[in-house]
Amino acid sequence: MSELTRRILFALAGAPLTVALIYIGGWIFAAALAAVAAIGAWELFRMAREGGSEPLEVAGVTLAAAIPLFVHAAWLGVYRVTLTVAVLIFLALLAGVIWVRGVQRRPLVAVSVTVAGIIYAALVSYMYQSGTMITRSGHWPEQCW
Amino acid sequence: MMPVTLTWGTDIGAYAVGRMFGKRKLIPSVSPSKTVAGAVGGVIVAVLVCWGYTQLLLEPLAQLALEPAAVLLFAVAVSVAGQVGDLAESLIKRDAGVKDSSRLLPGHGGILDRFDSLLFALPVAYLLLTLLLRPARA
Numbered sequence: 001m002s003e004l005t006r007r008i009l010f011a012l013a014g015a016p017l018t019v020a021l022i023y024i025g026g027w028i029f030a031a032a033l034a035a036v037a038a039i040g041a042w043e044l045f046r047m048a049r050e051g052g053s054e055p056l057e058v059a060g061v062t063l064a065a066a067i068p069l070f071v072h073a074a075w076l077g078v079y080r081v082t083l084t085v086a087v088l089i090f091l092a093l094l095a096g097v098i099w100v101r102g103v104q105r106r107p108l109v110a111v112s113v114t115v116a117g118i119i120y121a122a123l124v125s126y127m128y129q130s131g132t133m134i135t136r137s138g139h140w141p142e143q144c145w
Numbered sequence: 146m147m148p149v150t151l152t153w154g155t156d157i158g159a160y161a162v163g164r165m166f167g168k169r170k171l172i173p174s175v176s177p178s179k180t181v182a183g184a185v186g187g188v189i190v191a192v193l194v195c196w197g198y199t200q201l202l203l204e205p206l207a208q209l210a211l212e213p214a215a216v217l218l219f220a221v222a223v224s225v226a227g228q229v230g231d232l233a234e235s236l237i238k239r240d241a242g243v244k245d246s247s248r249l250l251p252g253h254g255g256i257l258d259r260f261d262s263l264l265f266a267l268p269v270a271y272l273l274l275t276l277l278l279r280p281a282r283a
Contacts, residue, residue: 004157007160008157015149018149019146039256040256040260040264042247043249043257047237047246050242051242124260124267127263127267
């Protein structure tokens with residue numbers, strides 16, 4: 001199978017699935033994005049390990065998965081993560097890795113790669129933002145929420 | 146869905162045009178296979194897909210519209226962002242010394258290999274949609 005055929009097949013398979021998830025919306029859509037973010041973060045951390053870094057994989061994958069769920073919670077008005085909370089999480093990661101790993105295992109690099117991986121993988125949350133913006137235009141059925 | 150369609154259209158268009166017409170390499174130190182022709186072709190395909198999407202889906206189904214200039218701006222920005230995202234992940238893989246982000250998707254590599262363009266394109270698309278989307282005229 002050629003590379004072009006593979007890309008077209010992926011798009012043909014992925015498009016109806018994406019449409020279905022956006023149409024269903026709500027927690028199901030957010031959970032699907034959370035799964036993609038978690039896997040993406042895990043892959044990034046895997047590549048970082050190959051390159052010689054030691055990211056905080058469990059914390060990183062968990063936080064990457066949490067971000068789409070927090071985005072959904074914010075849209076619902078249930079809970080909004082403030083910048084202060086995000087800063088505190090970062091400080092907790094930094095303090096924790098310094099305490100557990102010590103200086104020799106390059107804690108600052110570990111936290112930097114972890115945070116970069118979380119943000120990078122969780123960018124998929126913008127699919128929720130864009131999809132919900134259009135579905136909330138008022139011209140889609142209520143179940144899109 | 147529109148940013149996703151644009152990004153995947155860019156990806157397919159860039160690959161197809163690059164295979165047919167590509168000679169000059171885009172940035173060989175990061176991605177040896179990408180060409181300037183492919184990059185330009187991807188943008189052109191994105192513009193066409195964006196125009197078709199707004200005419201056939203966005204306006205009739207969601208009663209939302211983009212002005213013609215906005216279609217062009219949106220398509221070019223999202224396409225370029227997606228291609229930069231692809232190059233960024235190529236850079237990460239090159240730095241790590243791996244060919245694919247993982248083997249989770251047989252024949253396709255990993256999740257990041259399929260979503261790398263989207264990760265850059267989606268925030269750009271969201272920002273532009275907040276600025277450019279209008280209710281469709283009756």
